Amino acid sequence: MRNLYTDFQIKELEKNPNIVSVSERTITYSPDFKIKAVQEYKQGKLPSQIFIENGFELEIIGKKQPKRCLQRWRETYDRFGEEGFLTERRGKGSTGRPSSKSLSVEEQLKKAEARIKFLEAENGFFKKARRIRKAGVEEEKILTKAETFYLIEKTIREHQLKGSVTYLCKLAGVSRSGYYDWLKSALSRELREEKDELDIELIRHIFISKKEKVGALQIKMFLENDYLAVMNHKKIRRLMAKYNLVAKIRRTNPYRKITRATQEHRTCPNILNREFSQEEPGKVLLTDITYIYYGNGQKAYLSCVKDGTTKEILAYYLSTSLKMDIVHKTLIKLEKAVNGYFHPEAILHSDQGFHYTHPEFQMKVKKLGLTQSMSRKGNCWDNAPMEGFFGHFKDLAEFKTCESISEVKIEIDRVIEDYNNYRYQWGLMKMTPAQYRGYLLAA
Structure with missing residues (x-):
């Protein structure tokens, strides 16, 4: 195990004139010291003696370090002479070899071939990645380490470049040891x-x-x-x-602006004040109307009432008209859904739409014993859960194939039944709205 030098040890080592630089893991010795050390080593001096005489403390650098260094330096000296130290690469992993300028023509050609083959493999990988993206979407692709190791292995295997591992790793900007670790983990990856x-x-x-x-x-x-x-x-x-499983969900319209109101509705204040969930089923009732397009551009309207606590859709009514009848019949269905019994403090919250500000509607709400509340003008956040439901609803429903209003009605029944009874929600303790209502009533 290689030593990890402390800040104090690094500062002490840097005082030695025979050292070029020191990091947490490595020491870079000066070329002159290496030449001198090898010459003294050949004359019979012990490695530890050479290091001690040149100001090194074995307790810091490690007792085995002198011998390891001298064996490596002697090999370099025997192969390249003093020139091997004067032209060597600096830093971690230095082998003492001359730079590529001193390489033979054959070695340079081999490196050039390895570089070309790797870049071809890399370019092919990027083309394949672009094909699986959506049309018209181009973005910069950065290889992960695993992808880089794969390309190195593929290049070596297909073009018989077994002696080019170190060069290809350097070219790709990854460590040689990391590449071999990746190869060893092939079984676990499989x-x-x-x-x-x-x-x-x-x-x-x-x-x-x-x-x-x-x-x-x-x-x-x-x-x-x-x-x-x-x-x-x-x-x-x-x-x-x-495996490229992308959910079909609605996308935010970047051009849509939300107008924030600063004044509450004069005739019906915002009593709810966004306190949608009050841990009591039936206490907060949210209502709104949305558009539905089907067939060849035909339009229908869906009015819903949602329980703010359980997220359950309690009542809904589909109509091809926006006459007052759509909200009146929704109220009838709501009364039937709760068997005529409303929470004593029940609030019916809506926006300031024409239907909800109409005197006839307000009279019917009052007759049912409900307290009416309205969002501030132009502020959809005051009825956000209802808006959110309509967004999810249109994600789940399939109206493109519906040719008639009766087919639309069947699809709405299916989606709301699924939403209330089978669609688990993270915010409801991973229960469905119906399960959560039962849980609260039992508690």
Whole structure:
């Protein structure tokens, strides 16, 4: 095991004029000292004696260090003479060889060939990587160490360049020892690949069964709840990236601006004040209307009421019209969903849309015993959970193939049933909305 020099030892060693530089692991000796040491060694002096006489403390550099150095330096001296020390490469791993300028034409050609073959392999790798990216997306590709080691091994194997390991490692900017460690770990990598192949099959099954609209956290919860399999979400993300499983999710519109209101609605204040979850099912009710496009550009409207605590969709109504009937029938369905019993402090929160500010709607809400609350004007954050649900809903639903409003209704029923009863949520202690409601009521 090589010594690790402390800061104090480094400072002491740097005082010696026979040393060029010192790092935590290595000492670079001056060429003049090396020549002098080899000559004295050949005259019969012991390595330790030579080092001690030149101001080195064996307790610092190590008792075996003089002998190792002298054996290496003598070999260099015998092969290249004094010139071998005067033109050698500096720093870690120095072998005492002359620079490439002194190499033979044959050696230079061999290095040039190795360089060309490696760069060709690297270029081919980048082209392959670009093909799997989305069209129109170009980004700088930086090889990982494992990818670099793979290219070195491939270059050596395909072009019979066994003597070029050191050169190729230097060319690629990786360590020679790291490359050999990578080769030794081939068996463990194969075992990991086999395990990955088994794990990805289960992940892919869930991913495809959910119409490619679930991410790593969702898959983790499905594994734990439906398959009794425990897998770290970081591993799931790694495998999804490795096997190119990309969830189909909505993308943020960079041109969309959110207007922040500074004044509350005069007739109906924001009582909720973003306190969406109050640990009591039925206490916070959120409502809103969204657009749905189907068929050949046809439009429908979906009105929903969501429980702010359990995230469950309690009532919903689909209509082809935006008349007041859409919110009135939603209220009827809501009353039916709770069997006519509302939480005594229930709040119905919405935006300041035409339907919710209408006197007739407000009268019906009051008759049901609900307290009405509204978001500040133009501020969607005040009803964020409802907006968030509509975003997830449109990710999960498939309206492109629907040709009629009845087909749209069937698809909505399917998605909301799945959302309430089978879609696990990280923020609900990894339960579905229905399970979480049962958990809170039991507690």
